[in-house]
Amino acid sequence: MKRILLLIEHQKNCSMLYQWLEGEYQVLSPQNNDDFALEGEQLLNQNFDICLIDFAAIHQLRQKMLARREAEVPMLLPFVFFTPLQDIGLATDHLEQLVDDVVHLPIKKKELQTKLRVLLRSRSYSLQLKTAQEELNQALAQEKELNQLKSRFVSIVSHEFRNPLNGISGMTQILKTYGDKLSPQKKEEVLAGLQRNVTKMIELLEDLLMISRKDMGKLQFNPAPLELKMFCRGLISEIQTVFNHKQSINFVYQGEKQQFGLDSKLLHHILTNLLANACKYSPKDSAIDFEICCQASEIVLTISDRGIGIPAEDIPNLFDSFYRASNSQGYQGTGLGLAIVKQYVELHQGAIAVKSELEVGTTFIVTIPIQSVISNQ
Numbered sequence: 001m002k003r004i005l006l007l008i009e010h011q012k013n014c015s016m017l018y019q020w021l022e023g024e025y026q027v028l029s030p031q032n033n034d035d036f037a038l039e040g041e042q043l044l045n046q047n048f049d050i051c052l053i054d055f056a057a058i059h060q061l062r063q064k065m066l067a068r069r070e071a072e073v074p075m076l077l078p079f080v081f082f083t084p085l086q087d088i089g090l091a092t093d094h095l096e097q098l099v100d101d102v103v104h105l106p107i108k109k110k111e112l113q114t115k116l117r118v119l120l121r122s123r124s125y126s127l128q129l130k131t132a133q134e135e136l137n138q139a140l141a142q143e144k145e146l147n148q149l150k151s152r153f154v155s156i157v158s159h160e161f162r163n164p165l166n167g168i169s170g171m172t173q174i175l176k177t178y179g180d181k182l183s184p185q186k187k188e189e190v191l192a193g194l195q196r197n198v199t200k201m202i203e204l205l206e207d208l209l210m211i212s213r214k215d216m217g218k219l220q221f222n223p224a225p226l227e228l229k230m231f232c233r234g235l236i237s238e239i240q241t242v243f244n245h246k247q248s249i250n251f252v253y254q255g256e257k258q259q260f261g262l263d264s265k266l267l268h269h270i271l272t273n274l275l276a277n278a279c280k281y282s283p284k285d286s287a288i289d290f291e292i293c294c295q296a297s298e299i300v301l302t303i304s305d306r307g308i309g310i311p312a313e314d315i316p317n318l319f320d321s322f323y324r325a326s327n328s329q330g331y332q333g334t335g336l337g338l339a340i341v342k343q344y345v346e347l348h349q350g351a352i353a354v355k356s357e358l359e360v361g362t363t364f365i366v367t368i369p370i371q372s373v374i375s376n377q
Helices: 011-021 033-044 055-072 092-097 109-178 184-215 228-242 264-280 312-317 337-347
Strands: 003-007 026-028 050-053 079-083 101-104 224-227 248-254 259-262 287-294 298-304 351-357 361-369
Touching (some): 003 011, 003 033, 003 055, 050 055, 050 109, 055 079, 109 184, 224 228, 228 259, 228 264, 228 287, 259 264, 264 287, 264 298, 264 337, 264 361
Parallel strands (some): 003 026
Antiparallel strands (some): 224 259, 287 298, 298 361
């Protein structure tokens, strides 16, 4: 229901207008003429669609009315001036700054209602235009953000693909030029290097495909019985081999139950990413703590490192696609890993949190409800 504010000090006129309007509109009006200016100021702070005023109201509340109209720009908030004078124009007393229409008294009810409907329609159109403008601004902002994301994507992915491609190109050239002269051991090393670079490119492609599937809502969750403790020990061995045992990983498993219904492929990606990040951003010979606590209602997986840490201002965006912390320059990465981790955790109906302090270390905590993973023992 439209709201009409009556700032008419003339009591007889105010009562007449109130009776005419109250059935069709929600009408606001000062209740005590002794405090007309004070109540009027308070009512001008409320939401309304049109304001009806007389000379006394203008005299006492002119500046407040002008401020309220200006605050509504570019929207139209109509002010209608009621006067018994027939020859008054909008230029009188600078009324053009304040008034959108003049009503000469006396006036018939039907004529007044017609005027108000026209002004309220204009008010409604201005609100719709404001909403459309806000939606347009939001769409433009999203397009700008999308374009920036695309540029960042092209830059990061081209950089990440260039390294393994250069490696493959160089090793292929070695085999082509010196293949017959290489010892079996050297040839094996070159082939192993080729395999590592091919594997890295496959992993990059898998990450990109995963993000695409996520955007299209095609991610799948396929839980099956999994021996969690044994699974994690094997995964730790993989990580330490990749990083040449640069850091030690202290593994602690708490809980009697060891078998749960989990998606091993998704969990492998979650833990591999978090452990690899812990190793990548930590100094040589430091320790990584990996703890699993199987509680009554949930599994809590905690991975803590003693690395470079994450700036506080980066943490809110850490799980966004292609976002990298401001202190991660010089470390390889696409900014996709943690975004994928978060998606895989949420497919388990779980949650992931992070705590970090610069030059002290970072802790990731993954919580998976046991009722969602369905205990199998």
